[in-house]
Amino acid sequence: MDHGTVIEATKAVVTLDVPLPGIIWGWMITLNMWAKSIGTGVILVGAFLLYRHKKEEMPNLRWMMPLISFIALNVFLLFTLVDLHQPLRMIHIFTHPHWTSAITVGAWMASLFTGLITLMTAIGFLDAYPDVARHSGIAKAIRKMSGFYETIFPFVVFLALPVTMYTAIIMAQSSARELWAAPAELIQMLMAAFMVGSASLILIAGKWSAEAKRDLAMVLALSVFFSFIMYMGEYFFSFKAAEVEATLTYIHEGGSYQLQFWSAMVLGYIIPFFIAMGSMKEESRVLMKFAALTTLIGLYLAKSTWLEIPQMIPLS
Amino acid sequence: MKLGFLVDLNLCMGCKGCEIACKVENEVPLSSWRLRVKYIDVGTFPDTSRNFTPLRCNHCENAPCERICPVSALHYLDNGIVNIDNERCIGCAGCMMACPYGAIYMDPETNTADKCTYCAHRIEGGLMPACVVACPVEANIFGDVEDETSHISRYIMEHQGDVQVRKPEKHTNPKHFYVGGGNNTLNPLAHERIEGYGLFNNITHLKTLGDPHHSILERFTGPIFGHEHLDNKSFVDMDNDDSHESHKEGGHH
Numbered sequence: 001m002d003h004g005t006v007i008e009a010t011k012a013v014v015t016l017d018v019p020l021p022g023i024i025w026g027w028m029i030t031l032n033m034w035a036k037s038i039g040t041g042v043i044l045v046g047a048f049l050l051y052r053h054k055k056e057e058m059p060n061l062r063w064m065m066p067l068i069s070f071i072a073l074n075v076f077l078l079f080t081l082v083d084l085h086q087p088l089r090m091i092h093i094f095t096h097p098h099w100t101s102a103i104t105v106g107a108w109m110a111s112l113f114t115g116l117i118t119l120m121t122a123i124g125f126l127d128a129y130p131d132v133a134r135h136s137g138i139a140k141a142i143r144k145m146s147g148f149y150e151t152i153f154p155f156v157v158f159l160a161l162p163v164t165m166y167t168a169i170i171m172a173q174s175s176a177r178e179l180w181a182a183p184a185e186l187i188q189m190l191m192a193a194f195m196v197g198s199a200s201l202i203l204i205a206g207k208w209s210a211e212a213k214r215d216l217a218m219v220l221a222l223s224v225f226f227s228f229i230m231y232m233g234e235y236f237f238s239f240k241a242a243e244v245e246a247t248l249t250y251i252h253e254g255g256s257y258q259l260q261f262w263s264a265m266v267l268g269y270i271i272p273f274f275i276a277m278g279s280m281k282e283e284s285r286v287l288m289k290f291a292a293l294t295t296l297i298g299l300y301l302a303k304s305t306w307l308e309i310p311q312m313i314p315l316s
Numbered sequence: 317m318k319l320g321f322l323v324d325l326n327l328c329m330g331c332k333g334c335e336i337a338c339k340v341e342n343e344v345p346l347s348s349w350r351l352r353v354k355y356i357d358v359g360t361f362p363d364t365s366r367n368f369t370p371l372r373c374n375h376c377e378n379a380p381c382e383r384i385c386p387v388s389a390l391h392y393l394d395n396g397i398v399n400i401d402n403e404r405c406i407g408c409a410g411c412m413m414a415c416p417y418g419a420i421y422m423d424p425e426t427n428t429a430d431k432c433t434y435c436a437h438r439i440e441g442g443l444m445p446a447c448v449v450a451c452p453v454e455a456n457i458f459g460d461v462e463d464e465t466s467h468i469s470r471y472i473m474e475h476q477g478d479v480q481v482r483k484p485e486k487h488t489n490p491k492h493f494y495v496g497g498g499n500n501t502l503n504p505l506a507h508e509r510i511e512g513y514g515l516f517n518n519i520t521h522l523k524t525l526g527d528p529h530h531s532i533l534e535r536f537t538g539p540i541f542g543h544e545h546l547d548n549k550s551f552v553d554m555d556n557d558d559s560h561e562s563h564k565e566g567g568h569h
Contacts, residue, residue, distance in 0.1 A: 011506075011507065011508055012356045012357065012358045012367075012500040012501075012506060012507035012508070013356065013357045013358075013507060013508050013509075013510060013513050014354060014355070014356055014507050014508070014509045014514065015355045015356065015357045015366070015513060015514050015515050016353075016354065016355035016514060016515045016516065017352070017354045017355070017509070017514075018349055018352050020418070021412070021418075021421065021422075021525060024409050024412050024413060024422075024525060025409065025413060082532050082535070083408070084406050084407050084408055084535070085406075085407025085408075085409070085422060085427040085428065085525075085526045085527075085530075085535065086405065086406050086407040086427055086428060086535070086539070087406075087407075087535050087536055088535075088536060088539050088540075089387075089404070089405070089406040089407070090406060092386075092387040092404055092406055093386050093387060093406070096387045096388055096404060097386070097387070098385055098386055098387055098388040100383045101383065101384050101385055101386040101410070102384070103384065103386035103408060103410055104386040104387075107386065170384070170410070173380065173383060173384040173410075173414055174380075174384065174410070174413035174414050175380035175414050175415075175416050175486055175488070176380070176413060176414060176415055176416040176417075176418070177413060242505055243505065246505055311413075313504070313505075314418070314504045314509065315415070315416060315417055315418030315504060316354070316371045316417055316418045316419070316482070316504050
């Protein structure tokens with residue numbers, strides 16, 4: 001017993017209770033959210049670049065954009081499935097859907113989105129490499145529907161928005177965790193997609209025009225700026241809600257979560273912001289790639305902190 | 317009909333008879349509880365008191381667990397009970413994240429979510445829930461809160477002003493009431509959990525949620541090929557020594 005502990009006379013002390021479950025949604029859900037942000041973010045940022053620039057300025061975008069999205073979405077779906085305690089029953093979401101649940105709506109949208117991205121990846125890749133699988137019947141059929149890529153792209157961009165944001169509604173439906181408020185989380189999810197979407201594209205933008213790269217730097221700078229402002233607002237000014245304040249003590253009062261949170265802020269937000277701002281004036285390819293990598297790492301750490309701390313407080 | 321529960325905390329003496337009756341009736345595995353009685357000590361020596369609070373599913377009228385469940389495994393019965401279908405549950409733990417009362421657990425034997433059902437199987441047969449029958453002081457009162465003549469309705473009317481629910485600000489409309497409760501007993505933010513001050517210390521957590529012998533791969537292969545059967549002895553034999561309550565559990569220190 002720690003005899004040095006002082007308990008206020010008005011405070012009650014729990015003297016018998018069963019252990020709390022601790023972290024229920026852990027690193028797999030963090031990875032799930034992080035990968036989904038990349039999967040949707042590259043599409044949103046890619047669409048913005050295609051709106052602003054000629055596609056000749058970004059020669060590999062047409063096939064690399066859906067390919068990155070495809071890989072990220074499959075990581076997202078894999079860890080969604082693996083995190084289930086009965087993964088084979090995932091099919092129940094499609095056979096017994098419960099439409100009030102954001103998990104259900106999200107699963108349906110994400111599945112459709114992944115299907116369309118798969119098609120875009122196949123078309124984009126086979127068009128970019130006409131010599132690959134020239135005699136394959138399937139490849140021929142896909143090449144024939146090349147124009148379908150541009151037809152479905154606007155719908156895919158539109159679908160990327162709810163797919164990236166539905167996790168915020170799942171968090172909002174998690175009534176036990178007051179830190180996750182829908183308005184803030186919706187914007188944070190959107191900003192996260194723009195952050196890692198631009199970061200991922202920076203890594204493949206070597207031969208792109210300077211103007212396109214400047215736009216990428218601008219998207220990165222703006223998204224990390226607004227996301228950082230929101231985190232700071234929640235960090236410093238969430239004292240009105242008792243449960244949120246209690247949750248944030250896991251960051252405020254030191255320990256591993258404080259270190260993790262501020263590491264996330266420095267790596268994912270502060271460093272990329274200044275590098276991206278500098279790169280908008282004078283391009284620095286190496287520094288921008290460094291900023292892209294720190295953004296990807298920082299967002300993972302930020303998501304992990306924000307996911308885990310609300311699960312630490314006792315509910316009963 | 318809307319079935320509800322009321323616990324008169326002035327009567328409860330913390331014997332945990334209800335807890336054990338529930339365990340036996342519903343074959344709740346070790347490490348899991350559908351109903352538990354929490355002890356809270358208040359005051360400074362020698363003016364101290366110990367309060368007992370039975371905690372179970374609140375069977376909310378506006379249940380967040382039912383809303384978030386992607387497959388309707390959690391569903392309302394006509395009598396207001398929030399029931400769970402283990403055969404449909406996919407084990408996403410969304411309900412555990414949604415329940416503001418921490419009343420849902422992942423059953424380590426079935427790897428599905430589970431919770432108090434007000435002993436729906438007994439109700440169907442015209443019996444009272446096991447915890448009600450076991451209570452030696454009749455602190456647990458169960459019945460139809462929409463029937464003005466029921467015992468629970470009359471009890472609520474007789475104790476107007478002293479009837480509370482947990483976390484009313486969550487707008488879940490719980491159908492589980494407390495008489496004689498206070499901020500200390502019903503608000504988890506109002507008390508502290510300090511290692512060394514409990515009746516049992518160095519309490520260990522399970523390392524995993526759900527079946528600890530069920531690896532990620534076995535989650536896929538188990539339902540098809542079967543897997544190692546888990547029994548209570550498995551929990552006793554488990555090595556949990558690196559996961560003590562003092563540094564893993566939340567609370568306000």
